[in-house]
Amino acid sequence: MFDAPHPTLATPTTPPTRTDPKIAACNVDVHYGTTHALRDVSVEIEDRTVTAFIGPSGCGKSTFLRCLNRMNDTIDSARVTGVILLDGEDIHDRRVDPVQLRARVGMVFQKPNPFPKSIYDNIAYGPRIHGLARSKADLDGIVERALRRGAIWEEVKDRLQASGTGLSGGQQQRLCIARAIATEPEVLLMDEPCSALDPIATAQVEELIDELRASYSVVIVTHSMQQAARVSQKTAFFHMGRLVEYDATSKIFTNPEDARTESYITGRIG
């Protein structure tokens, strides 16, 4: 859509080093109407890393995830305060368009939500609206690449014109992941992507997440601590709207600092 990088969301002139955070959140508070859903959360999310958010239901982890691409803007009663930087730039800056932000920070939802279109059109949706393809052949290539990376190409390559809603739950979720990848985001947010999937599909999605780490920063909300341990390098534990502990996954699961974290991972609260 734009030949030159967008002025307000330009990539930093110096490429980010391994230690530069991709996303830096500082003192983020979220209110839904009168409910204080998230309190004073500060977190730094690294590039090319899988970060897991764990915590009991209603602890604010999904709410925080939705802050990162301003999806809370679509909820009328939601109010977000605090600073969130993407590559050093405030995503709440008045010059930042949430639409462009979401093209850079993709999202996969808890329930598979394929559009009522063909499999091909589902994948091509994002590239089309962002003008990523110059020709039909170009678009075909993007669609095939996304479906391959979504580990679903072999299953659907013969029926790309079939409806996306006719796939099984696991296939739908992988279609949605492929759809998110097709727009080439820099960060991929996944909100409990495996909660509706059987163990086999879950394993496929987890494998996919591991592959995505090579090129993206992935943030995943999950209720399964095994999953967090398997796929993530960093883990954040949320409780009662607060970020309790954030550290390397191996440390959180073997030697947590906070008593609440230990209670949760050993199954005493939640």
Next chain:
Amino acid sequence: MAVFWLIGIVLALAAAGLVLGRARALACVGGDARGLHSRPVYHGWTVAVAVLGPVGLVLTFWLLVQPLYVGAVVSAMLGDSADPRGLLLAEVRRAAEGLEAAVETGVIPAALAEDARADAAEITRRLKAAGQVVTSDLTAPVLRAAQRTLALNASGDRAMAGVVLAVALAGLVLALRRIAPAFRARPVVERDLRALLIAAASIAVLTTLGIVLSLVFNTVGFFRLYPAAEFFTGLDWAPSFSGRGGASDLGVLPLLWGTLYISVVALAVAVPIGLFAAIYLSEYAAPRFRALAKPLLEVLAGIPTIVYGLFALLTVGPLLMRVFGEAGLGWMQSGTAVITAGLVMGIMLIPFVSSLSDDIISAVPQALRDGSYGLGATRSETIRQVVLPAALPGIVGAILLAASRAIGETMIVVLGAGAAARLSLNPFEAMTTVTAKIVSQLTGDADFASPEALVAFALGMTLFVLTLGLNVVALVIVRRYREHYE
């Protein structure tokens, strides 16, 4: 009156049965309801149903059969007569009603009314004096037949009352004796209840069937008098009434053309406005505004169409005349025209399109919108490429529903479109529709044996088939393309 009292007595018996059955059920287990198979109230209901059910059947049957029987007897009495049988029977019925009313008001003593040798002229005089309309003088056979009718009806009513009361009492006693702790009263009541529900459902279906059959028979009757080929392909609509003589041209095409033309104009107004309103209400409007605006829009659907007709005749017509009429562009001869009726009908249809579409668009899962926003789509991209395609089958259904309303609409056309049946492309000319012509063919003194009146049924049938076809298409589209969301 007798039937009214009879039903009252039966209802009282049923109520008594309800109370008695319940009490008896409790009594037979010594007041401990847990000893019964079914709760006491179900036992009560079995008694009430045992009274009401058979009585209902007997009463319905009797009320249907008695007039047929009396008619047959009287008809046999009159024998072969030069008069058309139907007219004579109608006269007998009127005479019988007159006599009955006269006896009730005391103008004619009951003895005289029943007297088999009473003078016909004398009775006629007294009936006329009492204001009981007797168009022509009663003849002796008619009087005798009327008297026989009254006598038969009176004895029939007495017998009916006897039989009904006997059936009711028998049901009451038998049902009360049936009550025992092990009696499975609940399944019995539930079975009867289901029968009642089935009966209610079948009445609606059977009525529809009856309407369709009457349309079909009269249409067939019309095609006996008038060739079907001319009806369906005729380009002229010029009915001549019997008074003027001469043959009529009864071609349906000009009327169908008018119907479709006005409907298309109406939909051209209603669909864009209604759809845009629906998109605004469901996607952009603040919840509080939507809560206020939607009911207000739906008020439009509650306005009687005759009021829209007045609006077309008194407001829209003159307004259009000022712009397109003699004083303005000079395209329009009078205020009643296709454009007038179409515009007003379009306004009438807006709430159908907008309200239904709004519901359908709102039913598209938020997850789909989130998915689209999550990919960096704007609100309008999301609406155009995700929400509307997902809602399309429902929207098409809503539009077709509006179309069948437009085709069946009458009053707006009668008042707004004029009465001339013509095949023309000019929207500023007066035209008329199938519905408006049905009205004009059947109002006034209609002789139901002439093609000019019977054509109304053929027109009705055409309309019925047309709207039925539209509804079927709408259903098929909605079924085939509906996405199933959990």
